[in-house]
Amino acid sequence: MGSGQQVVVFGAYGHTGRFVVAELLDRGFAPVLSGRDAARLGALAAHHGGLAVRPATVDDPASLDRALVGAAAVVNCAGPFAVTGAPVIEAALRAGIPYVDVAAEIEANADTFARFTDRARAAGTVIIPAMAFYGGLGDLLATAALGDRTAADEVHVAYGLSSWHPTAGTLAAGRVSRERRGGRHLRFTGGRLEHHDDASAVVDWTFPAPLGTRPVIGEFTMADVVTVPSHLEVPEVRTYMAVDAARDLSAPDPAAPTAVDERGRSAQTFLVDVRVRSGGAERRAVAAGRDIYAVSAPLAVEAVHRVLTGRTRTTGVASAGAMFDAADFLHALSGHLSVDVRHDPADALGIMDPERD
Numbered sequence: 001m002g003s004g005q006q007v008v009v010f011g012a013y014g015h016t017g018r019f020v021v022a023e024l025l026d027r028g029f030a031p032v033l034s035g036r037d038a039a040r041l042g043a044l045a046a047h048h049g050g051l052a053v054r055p056a057t058v059d060d061p062a063s064l065d066r067a068l069v070g071a072a073a074v075v076n077c078a079g080p081f082a083v084t085g086a087p088v089i090e091a092a093l094r095a096g097i098p099y100v101d102v103a104a105e106i107e108a109n110a111d112t113f114a115r116f117t118d119r120a121r122a123a124g125t126v127i128i129p130a131m132a133f134y135g136g137l138g139d140l141l142a143t144a145a146l147g148d149r150t151a152a153d154e155v156h157v158a159y160g161l162s163s164w165h166p167t168a169g170t171l172a173a174g175r176v177s178r179e180r181r182g183g184r185h186l187r188f189t190g191g192r193l194e195h196h197d198d199a200s201a202v203v204d205w206t207f208p209a210p211l212g213t214r215p216v217i218g219e220f221t222m223a224d225v226v227t228v229p230s231h232l233e234v235p236e237v238r239t240y241m242a243v244d245a246a247r248d249l250s251a252p253d254p255a256a257p258t259a260v261d262e263r264g265r266s267a268q269t270f271l272v273d274v275r276v277r278s279g280g281a282e283r284r285a286v287a288a289g290r291d292i293y294a295v296s297a298p299l300a301v302e303a304v305h306r307v308l309t310g311r312t313r314t315t316g317v318a319s320a321g322a323m324f325d326a327a328d329f330l331h332a333l334s335g336h337l338s339v340d341v342r343h344d345p346a347d348a349l350g351i352m353d354p355e356r357d
Contacts, residue, residue: 007304008032008071010056010088011078013040015167015257016102016132018264019297020075021048027301034067035078058084064091073304076101079169080176081108085129089116093123098307102132102296105173107180109135109226110193113317121316128323131303132296133270135223136320138239140330141274141285142228143321144341151233152278157224158205158216160271161245165255167293174249188225188237205240207273208286208340216240231322257293265291285341287330298336302329 007024011017012033021044024031031051033041038055045051056063064087068074074092078084081103089112092099103109112129120127130136138157146152166174184195198219205216220241228237248254257266269290276283289295303320306312312323320329330339 003028004030005072005308006030006032006052006070008034008054008068008074010034010067010074010076010084011169013037013044014077014079014169016169016293016296017077018044019294020077020102020300021051022263023297023301024075024304027305029301029304032067032071058087061087061091064088065094068092068095068097071095071097072308073098073100075300075304076103077300079103079105079173081105081129081173082111082176082180085112086115089127092127093119093125096123096125098126098128098304100128100131100300100303100307102300103130103173104132104134104170104223105177106186106193106221106223106226107177108173109223113226113230117317124315126307126312126315126323127317128303128307128320129317130223130227131300131320133292133299135227136299136303137272137287137295138222138224138274139227139319139321140324140326141272141287141339141341142224142234142276143232143326144330144339145274145276145283145285145343146232147283147343149278150231152276153234154236154238154275154277155224155228155232155234156238156240156275156277157222157228158207158240158273158275159220159222159245160205160207160211160214160216160242160273161292162242162267162269164245164248164292165257165266165268166249167256170249171254185219186221186225187219188221188229189235191229191235193225202243203240205273207271211271215243217243217246220246227319227321230319257291263294265294268292270295283341283343285339287337287339289337295336298333302332 036057041053054067056067109129222239271288274285
């Protein structure tokens with residue numbers, strides 16, 4: 001448990017931030033609420049019966065320094081991370097504390113690795129980007145599927161979401177990413193990220209029951225293309241999204257998530273199906289659960305707990321799969337996820353890929 005250690009949550013009043021605050025409290029930590037809107041921070045603090053509030057903005061480094069005083073770690077939940085990531089990481093480095101974020105932005109996560117790996121390693125501290133549903137969970141599943149191996153020919157991550165009602169932060173982050181890449185698409189192929197203008201094909205993916213075969217958008221590229229190859233030798237990483245969920249996201253006026261239980265979770269369900277291919281062998285790891293935003297909280301807080309208790313494998317900037325024992329980490333989330341990891345070479349990949357079939 002957290003033993004009352006202070007953990008700053010930057011962007012605490014945001015949709016995912018609220019889940020992180022609640023999870024920290026459940027785990028025995030003392031959340032410190034931070035962000036730019038003092039009124040919203042105060043309201044959230046009152047909702048929880050009184051929590052520490054430290055307003056801060058990314059354009060005021062001194063305010064960030066004040067927010068982190070006495071903290072054991074900081075969790076950044078405020079997107080777009082292209083704007084907030086570097087300033088909060090800089091503050092964490094000045095404070096000498098671990099940094100965790102829930103960024104799904106591909107470019108922002110790539111920037112974190114490129115800009116801070118050497119500095120964080122030299123400082124002996126830990127920076128974990130994309131410690132969330134996108135980026136973190138897929139990386140843990142791929143790493144667990146590989147077992148003691150560190151290389152594969154291909155990693156495929158298929159997202160079977162029942163729906164996707166995005167938060168305002170998700171929409172803002174998407175706009176920033178599209179602007180940064182000039183409206184082009186991204187893929188990870190030949191061992192590197194590349195831009196392209198190709199239309200994304202709709203293909204069939206055979207998910208485990210109860211989903212079965214569903215149409216997915218091929219090369220619906222998510223943060224896994226940064227996290228997975230950051231520590232695994234994989235020249236091809238592809239991610240796919242259920243067509244219905246992608247349509248929800250791209251609607252002219254997409255609906256926001258609606259809470260349907262006392263924990264604030266939506267009715268959305270998900271199934272993440274990871275297939276790893278090496279030569280003629282294929283391995284598979286599957287995770288199922290509810291609400292992609294809510295489940296990001298136990299992912300991030302479990303990461304904080306393991307960092308603060310010394311259950312890490314490296315220092316510097318590292319993804320979830322590189323930083324932690326992936327199988328053990330996933331097991332620790334059994335109250336939030338059901339996970340099935342199969343090391344079975346006979347498993348069929350289950351996707352009709354137009355490049356091969």
